[in-house]
Amino acid sequence: MWVVFLAVIQRDLMLAFRRRADVLTTLFFFLMVVALFPLGVGPERDLLRTMAPGILWVAALLASMLSLGRLFALDHADGTLEPMLLSPEPLTVIVAGKVLAHWLVSGLPLVALAPLLALQFDLPPDAIGVLLASLLLGTPTMSLIGGVGAALTLGLRGGGVLLALLVLPLYIPILIFGSGAVVAQSTGLGSSAHLQLLGGVLAAACALTPWATAAALRIALD
Amino acid sequence: MDTSSRDRIRAHARPFQWLWQYASPQRFYPVAGRLVPYCLASALLLVLVGLYVGFFVAPTDHQQGDAYRIIFVHVPAAWLSMLIYVVMAFWAGLGWVLNTRLSSMMARALAPTGALFTFLALWTGGLWGKPTWGAWWVWDARLTSDLILLFLYIGFMALQAATDDPRRGDKAGAVLALVGVVNVPIIYFSVQWWNTLHQGASISFKAAPTMGSTMLLGMLLCALGFWAYAIGVALMRLRNIVLEREGESDWVQGLPEVAVKKEPV
Numbered sequence: 439m440w441v442v443f444l445a446v447i448q449r450d451l452m453l454a455f456r457r458r459a460d461v462l463t464t465l466f467f468f469l470m471v472v473a474l475f476p477l478g479v480g481p482e483r484d485l486l487r488t489m490a491p492g493i494l495w496v497a498a499l500l501a502s503m504l505s506l507g508r509l510f511a512l513d514h515a516d517g518t519l520e521p522m523l524l525s526p527e528p529l530t531v532i533v534a535g536k537v538l539a540h541w542l543v544s545g546l547p548l549v550a551l552a553p554l555l556a557l558q559f560d561l562p563p564d565a566i567g568v569l570l571a572s573l574l575l576g577t578p579t580m581s582l583i584g585g586v587g588a589a590l591t592l593g594l595r596g597g598g599v600l601l602a603l604l605v606l607p608l609y610i611p612i613l614i615f616g617s618g619a620v621v622a623q624s625t626g627l628g629s630s631a632h633l634q635l636l637g638g639v640l641a642a643a644c645a646l647t648p649w650a651t652a653a654a655l656r657i658a659l660d
Numbered sequence: 661m662d663t664s665s666r667d668r669i670r671a672h673a674r675p676f677q678w679l680w681q682y683a684s685p686q687r688f689y690p691v692a693g694r695l696v697p698y699c700l701a702s703a704l705l706l707v708l709v710g711l712y713v714g715f716f717v718a719p720t721d722h723q724q725g726d727a728y729r730i731i732f733v734h735v736p737a738a739w740l741s742m743l744i745y746v747v748m749a750f751w752a753g754l755g756w757v758l759n760t761r762l763s764s765m766m767a768r769a770l771a772p773t774g775a776l777f778t779f780l781a782l783w784t785g786g787l788w789g790k791p792t793w794g795a796w797w798v799w800d801a802r803l804t805s806d807l808i809l810l811f812l813y814i815g816f817m818a819l820q821a822a823t824d825d826p827r828r829g830d831k832a833g834a835v836l837a838l839v840g841v842v843n844v845p846i847i848y849f850s851v852q853w854w855n856t857l858h859q860g861a862s863i864s865f866k867a868a869p870t871m872g873s874t875m876l877l878g879m880l881l882c883a884l885g886f887w888a889y890a891i892g893v894a895l896m897r898l899r900n901i902v903l904e905r906e907g908e909s910d911w912v913q914g915l916p917e918v919a920v921k922k923e924p925v
Contacts, residue, residue, distance in 0.1 A: 607811035
């Protein structure tokens with residue numbers, strides 16, 4: 439089972455590396471959305487510092503959501519998804535591997551870039567630390583929950599917008615706790631409660647979503 | 661149904677055997693048709709009495725004046741929005757697990773009514789919030805989680821609308837509804853878990869209600885009326901869905917409302 443898990447991750451990482459452009463476009467989307475907000479609300483520093491956690495989190499959320507389409511659609515298009523469903527290995531393990539590879543390629547670069555962008559908003563260092571922690575806990579959760587949505591909407595018309603419509607309500611609690619952690623840190627209340635809740639949601643998502651995603655894949659492909 | 665088939669079924673009886681036949685769309689269609697008028701009539705009666713009690717009998721609130729009377733629409737609508745989501749998720753899940761078409765059709769029938777009640781709760785909440793809180797909307801935990809409920813309903817309906825294959829749509833909707841059902845306890849307990857502007861629960865199973873008894877009576881009557889309305893309208897919608905999905909079958913073609921009158925040759 440472990441061998442299958444690692445094999446799936448290795449395959450997906452290799453395929454993503456061959457299509458680096460897809461990965462980099464997600465990253466640049468994140469960059470550009472974050473840049474749009476100061477252009478829209480004006481360059482006043484205090485305002486931007488207050489808004490920074492929310493802006494960075496919403497941009498990470500949107501970028502993460504846009505890349506979800508790639509999770510299963512490419513394999514479905516060239517026919518490699520059916521053998522995964524027919525394989526004797528548990529589909530939940532295969533799905534968990536694909537989601538982890540997706541996070542490594544789409545979520546982790548966002549986490550790495552976020553502190554740099556937080557400097558643009560003049561966030562203090564302790565807030566940047568909490569932002570890093572919250573994104574590190576939140577982006578894998580978003581990949582996991584987004585996987586359920588991606589599996590449900592596989593091959594449907596309406597495409598990416600339908601996926602966004604389904605997945606955004608489920609992302610909202612993550613956004614509230616993630617952004618709230620940074621705001622709590624900035625106002626001196628302490629972010630531990632928010633981060634612990636984020637960790638709890640991540641743990642629940644790790645346990646439950648691979649099963650739901652596998653079930654949704656079987657529904658989509660039967 | 662004729663006595664011989666009833667006897668045959670009794671011979672192989674399992675508990676509630678007579679009930680399982682209603683899992684067939686053909687069997688349930690006339691039953692739903694007979695239930696609808698009673699549901700809607702009792703809904704009308706209960707809502708009229710409830711609103712009468714609420715508007716004319718219940719006393720004026722000493723803090724909020726008469727503006728509080730929107731509670732007789734707002735709270736029943738909110739209760740129904742949460743109840744209908746759970747019931748919808750139940751039927752969708754049952755249809756997925758037991759592979760019964762009618763259960764999934766019931767989930768489809770419930771979704772628009774649930775979305776409507778959620779919207780009504782949000783809208784009447786805003787109308788109440790403006791005179792009392794000074795704002796049409798605040799982003800506190802209960803309002804936000806209720807808004808998420810509306811998005812979940814819309815997502816459920818959008819997913820099923822985008823799916824051409826009805827059975828795939830049924831099952832995909834079941835997965836989505838079950839994933840979203842975790843939101844309902846969050847809405848309910850949000851006023852306990854967070855400091856919210858929305859008031860806490862006045863009615864609980866553990867203590868006496870903290871609101872006046874005539875106000876409570878009006879609210880409960882309206883809640884029962886909305887519930888009867890929801891059942892009646894969902895059954896009507898279910899009948900339409902049955903006609904659409906089973907339209908090719910003989911029993912539907914033979915129905916008086918469907919049969920095309922043929923000119924004598």
